[in-house]
Amino acid sequence: MEEREKAVPQSAATRGRGLLDNVVVVLYQPEDLVNVASVVRLMTNFEVTGLRLVEPAAWDPWRIEAIAHGGQEVLAAARRFATLEEALADCSLVLATTGRPRELVRERLTPRQAARALLQAASANPGAPAAVLFGRERDGLPNSVIDRAHALVTIPTDPGHHSLNLSHAAGIVLYELYVAWCEEARPERTRAETGHPMAVPVDRPIAPGSQRAEMVGAIEELLETLHPHTSPARRAAALSRLEALLLRAVPDPHEVELLINLFRHMTRIARAAGQAPRR
Incomplete structure (x- = not known):
């Protein structure tokens, strides 16, 4: 708290x-x-x-x-x-x-x-x-x-x-x-060389931490559904790589919401196909 x-x-x-x-x-x-x-x-x-x-x-x-x-x-x-x-x-x-x-x-x-x-x-x-x-x-x-x-x-x-x-x-x-x-x-001051910003633009709305955490949770649930017999360590490694891939794009709130809905929809389809029981 x-x-x-x-x-x-x-x-x-x-x-x-x-x-x-x-x-x-x-x-x-x-x-x-x-x-x-x-x-x-x-x-x-x-x-x-x-x-x-x-x-x-x-x-x-x-x-x-x-x-x-x-x-x-x-x-x-x-x-x-x-x-x-x-x-x-x-x-x-x-x-x-x-x-x-x-x-x-x-x-x-x-x-x-x-x-x-x-x-x-x-x-x-x-x-x-x-x-x-x-x-x-x-x-x-x-x-x-x-x-x-x-x-x-x-x-x-x-x-x-x-x-x-x-x-x-x-x-x-x-x-x-x-x-x-x-x-x-203070533009009147002498400008120093400040390098370059991130390759992906960040001068736009960025999905907040709570929404990103929800996205990661949806990915984790999908991985558990698709690969129920895989060790937790291997699933965690895959989750880490997928999270890194998505965060490199610095998604905005709308993009993260689309991804959350996509991952949850894929999870529902996998469960309906009988690939894994519901948790």
């Missing part, structure tokens, strides 16, 4: 941030209060206030505030969730940070490219925030979490030392996001 901290009135400066208010930072199972505090401080530095925590190992706003000087606004608006699905239920574009190689073909963005994609999605989806995920300090984001993302964000580093501290990675991504936002909000 979601737990929300007591909100404080927005200042004029906060209301003026525009697109940055529709971008959220999601920390998945953070373990160290100091790292959480560092991220809060960075968010304050770069004018991002949307913080969501999924299953934090410890949560003490008083201690965090003592470390993250000036982070009261971020802490007051912070939201805690019991599951990742709840944290992403209202989100549009979801990007996951990782430095590890992946067997599945997924689009990889630099922080600079990711910043442009996040702002485009935030602009095209009012009220449905774009999200960037950061993982546990010890081992980063697990595959099951990375599978929920439309694309990956990888920070170029020495291949022999690719792992970054949680707050360091957040600092790089938030910096690029802020630079990209400055180009949009």
Whole structure:
């Protein structure tokens, strides 16, 4: 169940941030209060206030505030969730940070490219925030979490030392996001080179996390119906590949609804043909 901290009135400066208010930072199972505090401080530095925590190992706003000087606004608006699905239920574009190689073909963005994609999605989806995920300090984001993302964000580093501290990675991504936002909000400033957006346009409506989860559930039910005797591990691998394929297209709500109806219709046909009993 979601737990929300007591909100404080927005200042004029906060209301003026525009697109940055529709971008959220999601920390998945953070373990160290100091790292959480560092991220809060960075968010304050770069004018991002949307913080969501999924299953934090410890949560003490008083201690965090003592470390993250000036982070009261971020802490007051912070939201805690019991599951990742709840944290992403209202989100549009979801990007996951990782430095590890992946067997599945997924689009990889630099922080600079990711910043442009996040702002485009935030602009095209009012009220449905774009999200960037950061993982546990010890081992980063697990595959099951990375599978929920439309694309990956990888920070170029020495291949022999690719792992970054949680707050360091957040600092790089938030910096690029802020630079990209400055180009949009403050065109009088010298424009920096910001790379290219995602190959698939994201400046349009994107199906929210809750709808994408419904689509994945429909695919899973279809696979169980078609292959009832296949091991759960093999079905899970197939589901992961199909989900990655569909998310690369960044489907809009109408497209996802069509896919959900298609998969459910296929399941009904398979059951009527006697291929598998109803669950």
